[in-house]
Amino acid sequence: MDFVKEALSFGFANAAVVDVKELSFVPEYRQFCEENLCGCYDKIPACPPACGTPEEMRDKAQAYEKALVLQTVLEHPENSPAVFKKAKYDQNVLTEKLAEHIFPSREDNYLIMSAGPYKTHSCMSAYGxxxxxxxxxxxxxxxAGDSDVRFFSLVLYHE
Structure with a gap:
């Protein structure tokens, strides 16, 4: 199955497959979680500190070989927290649906990094x-220095 083609057919603006070893993990990015802008820090198991240390999260991710990078784009959105929250939610719902489509009955073979915490999926900031x-x-x-806002999520998987 061509994962990129499937992602685009699901409605993602862009998709690509990269090696997990190409991902850069920065433990200091955990500060974005600690700033609690999403309101979930220390409140749900998918968020820090309950989800694990930055090192534990990195190790969990690096147990996979490939990452399907998924992107949606809000073109010239109004500057509204509600609009951004809805866009992240939509990105996460679409990511989960795509993962379930690509990996039916193989939930233990993939890991979702969401665009903001979603259900049991930790966000990219939690992973650093x-x-x-x-x-x-x-x-x-x-x-890009424009007014567009780009959201990302990842589906990590074994080859």
Whole structure:
């Protein structure tokens, strides 16, 4: 199955497969969780500190070989926290549906890193993933100096 083609058919703006070893993990990015902008820090098991230390999260991710990088784009959105929260939620729902489609009955063979905490899935910040470097590895734009807002999620899997 062509995972990128499937992702695009599901409605993602961009998708790419990269080696997990290309992901850059920065433990200091845990500070984004500790700032509690999403309101979930120390409240749900998918978020720090309950989800594990940055090192434990990195090790969990590095147990996989491949990462399907998924992106959606809000073009010129209004600057509204509610709009951004809904876009993250939509990204997470779409990511979970895609993972279930690609890996039916193989839930133990993949790991979702969500765009903000979602159900039992920890977000990329909890893992300490450097989104800019990840986007570059995937041939995508993360920050472009425009008004568009780009959201990312990952599905890590075994080859």
């Amino acid at each position: 993933v450097d989104a800019q470097k990840m986007a570059e590895s995937a041939g995508m734009v993360c920050w």
